[in-house]
Amino acid sequence: MQSFRTEIENPVVEKDIIELADKIAAFNNLQIDEEKFRSLRLARGVYGQRQQGVQMIRIKLPYGKVKSHQLKRIADVSDEYSRGRLHITTRQDIQIHYVDLNRTPQLWAELERDNVTLREACGNTVRNVTASETAGIDVNEPFDVSPYADALFRFFLRNPICQEMGRKFKVSFSASDEDTGLSYMHDLGFIAKIENGIRGFKVMIGGGLGSQPRHADLLYEFVASDKIIPLMEGVLRIFDRYGERKSRAKARMKFLLKDIGLDAFRELILKEQKAIEFKSVKIDADAYEVSKPVTVNAPKVEIKDQKAFDLWKSTNVIPQKQQGFVAIGIKVLLGDFYTDKARLLADLVDKYAASEIRLSLRQNILIPFVKTDLVPFFYQELKKLDFVEAGYNKAVDITACPGTDTCNLGIASSTGIAEELEKVIAKEYPQYLENEDLVIKISGCMNACGQHNMANIGFQGMSVRTPEKLVAPALQVLLGGGNLGNGQGVFADKVVKVPSRRGPEAMRRILDDFEANANGLQFVDYYKEKGEKYFYNFLNDLQDTSNLTQEDFIDWGNNEVYKKEIGIGECAGVVIDLIATLFLESEEKIDKAKESFVNSVYSSAIYHAYSSLVNSAKAMLLAENIKTNSQANIIKQFDEFYITSYKINLQGSFSDLIYQINKYAPKEEFAKKYIKDAEVFLEKVRIFREESVAKAVVNN
The missing domain is CATH 3.30.70.3340 (Alpha-Beta Plaits)
Structure with missing residues (x-):
């Protein structure tokens, strides 16, 4: 393993960084399966880039707050390990690109000197907790949501219940009913409320964008602030156990909620409460460190323009x-x-x-x-600093993901077309410089990192074929989305698909029509009044691919002829014994359970033991080529294949053994027993596996 040590004072963080360094060394030595290594590094903010041999690093910045000394640290790291460019994401993170994988542990260690983390910025974890950027200063807010977003971030960071979920989990906080945190498109969205003098939140659940956007459901009209962490823990436990794990396209909370229904989901949360250690987590907002403005005299300034x-x-x-x-x-x-x-x-x-x-x-x-x-x-x-361009959060302020610049999944350029559209608006529609009711967003693919399907006018990167089977970059034009406030929103309709070079013309037609006919209506209302067919009719001719010019085959911001390239491999695969690897992971989880037990963190100890039990059962099902798609199904299928057939004797069902987790409170006695159960189970299935392999060898 790689010899690497940090000077980090926090032993938990130091252990994290050393573990990443060791796993990188093991991967380089072909000791870890690529898929397993990918999962580990993603949970440490290390993401494969479109360009082979380099990584994108995502820095996790809860609710977008960055202290001046932290910003300087990030700048230093970018200069040392990257190319000096910082990229702000639509989830209030900062990304840096073109980083050597082998240098990521040192990079992380440098950031941690100023309490900046990479942990769980990517991967199947709770992603960055976002919030209204005006939290704490908003003239309409009932209270500052920052302390609550901060407390939630800290509680679930490294929490064992959300380290290896089927998919990512996104949370937002909105400072007021304007819902600038966009609760309706999040797995969990919290909107600040006060009832009877008590601080709390309206809670939305199961929203999402992507290829199948879903409006969040109202989970609870009001939840007191001391209940939001226990509530989220219950939600995460259910998502971890019942969420899809086979098909990534269906592995988000929105699909689970759609499958089992809101009422059934509420029931599952209630059933899980006994397993949750803290029934109430009081968040001391008064103890939250609020930035204090300096007192300085205003220097004399002469404004020339x-x-x-x-x-x-x-x-x-x-x-x-x-x-x-x-x-x-x-x-x-x-x-x-x-x-x-x-x-x-x-x-x-x-x-x-x-x-x-x-x-x-x-x-x-x-x-x-x-x-x-x-x-x-x-x-x-x-x-x-060239930082005084007018139009902050106005129509001219277009949001876009990196697209084909650096992202593996990008289909067409989002940054190139965004720059062009901003030029068009600034030059031809200067009146929109002060218009905050028109929102334009662009994504390089259907995954919607640019949030295109919740915009008034959205563009999604695609490709089109000519009658001669030539491929050109294209844009799906979406219209009519928008944030309506207080947990309500509407998603945009797909109207037409046009070659990318015709994107500016499509926008011109939309804005010209809006200018001429809206009569004071906001775009969402105007679109609703006119309907999809109306816009399709005057944009339809732009879809024609029989008359493309040479320029149409060159994407915005590029000089070369377009090639559709998606999901370029990050590195070569390796051959390993997957069953043995899963057993080793089960051992690691038991070790973590014991460590938590020694530290009297019984809830974590129990969950690590639970994860070991699930992992061991999964290994045995894979050994028989039995496909699984959720933890709940792993438990059910293990009983069906191994227990009811008397292949393995547990003196009861596997379900009874493992589901002790939500029948007993997380106390010392149960934690000790449950860890022992996981150890015994692992030993039993390992012996069964070894005997089965030995028999197979003899018979062959």
Whole structure:
């Protein structure tokens, strides 16, 4: 194994980083299956890139809050390990690209010096907990949701119940009924409410985007704040056990909820409560560290272009509920900026604001706690960084994922077309510079990282074939989506598919029609009034592929003829004994259970033992080529194949053995017994497997 040590003071974090280094070494030595290694590194924020031999690193920044010293640390890391570019995502993370896999442990160790983590930024885990970027300063919020988002992030980080789920799990917090956290498209969405003087949340569940967008259901109208962590633990336990694991396309919470129904899901949550150690988790919002603005005198500033300043001020300066302060929005084209600007920005907010920035869901930057008399000075300083483009969160502010620039799954360029559309709006539709009711979003594929199917006008990267079977880059045009507030939203309709080079013309026609006929209606309402067929009729001719020019075969932002390439392999596969590997993993889970037990964390000890039991049973079913698609089915099928046929004797069913987990409270006595049960079970099935293999050898 690779010899690697950190200087991290936190032993838990140090162990994480050393484990990643050791697993990388084992993978390089062909000791770990590619699929298993992928799962481990993704949960550590290391993601395969479209370009072979390099990785994308996703830095997990809960609710988009970044302190100035953290931003400097991220900039240093990007310069040392990457190319000096930072990319803000639609989940308030920062990504850096082109990183050598073997250097990722050192990179992570450097980030942790300023309490910045990669842990669970990717993979089948609870992803970054997002929130309204105006949380804590929002003039309409009933209270600051930041402490609650922070507490939830910390509780579930490294929590054994959500380390190896069937798929990712996304959570959001909205500061007010405006629902700027977009609760309706999340696995769990929380909207701040106060009832009878008690802080709490409206809870939405089972939303999602992708190829089959689903509007979240209302789980509870109001849940007191001390109940949100136990509630989420119950939801995650059910998702882990019953969620699909065979077909990734159906492995999200939205499909599980659709299959079993909302009422049945609520019942399962109730049944799980006995296994949950903490029935109430009080979140001390008063103890949450709030950034305090500095007190400085405003330097004298001479504004040379008053018109430009006034326009910027009208679109990029946001009122705060704290008297005497405003927030300043920085429009970041496609979420990309460079480390030199990052450092200067960090210095600016450190000296003249509250030493923090917020990253937004629209890939922008917000500076909170700017004294009103400092606004001209900030304009002057931000202008030096080229950070004063007007139109923060307005129509001209287009959201886009990286697309074919770096993503394995990208089909067409999203960044290239986004840049072109922003130019068109700025030049031909300057009135939309101040329009915040028109939202345009672009994704490079159906997975919707750019959130295209919840936009007023959305574009999805695709490809089209000509009558001669030539392939050109294309865009699916989607219309009519939008956030209606308070947990309600509408998803866009797919209207037409046009060659990518015709994207600007499609947008021109849509905006021209909207300008001429909407009569003051917002786009969502106008689209609803006119209907899909109306828009299809005046866009239909753009779908014709019989008359493409040479330029149509070159995607935006590229010089070469388009080639459709999806899912390029990250590295070569290796041949291993998968059954033996699963047994080794079961041993590791038991070791983790014992470690948690020694530390008196009985709930974690029990869940590690549960995971070992499931893993061991899965190994035995795979040995017989029995396919499984959920943990619940593994348990059921093991009983059917091994217990009812008397192949293995457990003195009872496997279901009875394993489902002790939700029948006993997580106390010391039960944890000790359950760990022993997992050990005995692993030993029993291992012996059975060895004897079966030996018999097969003799018979052959």
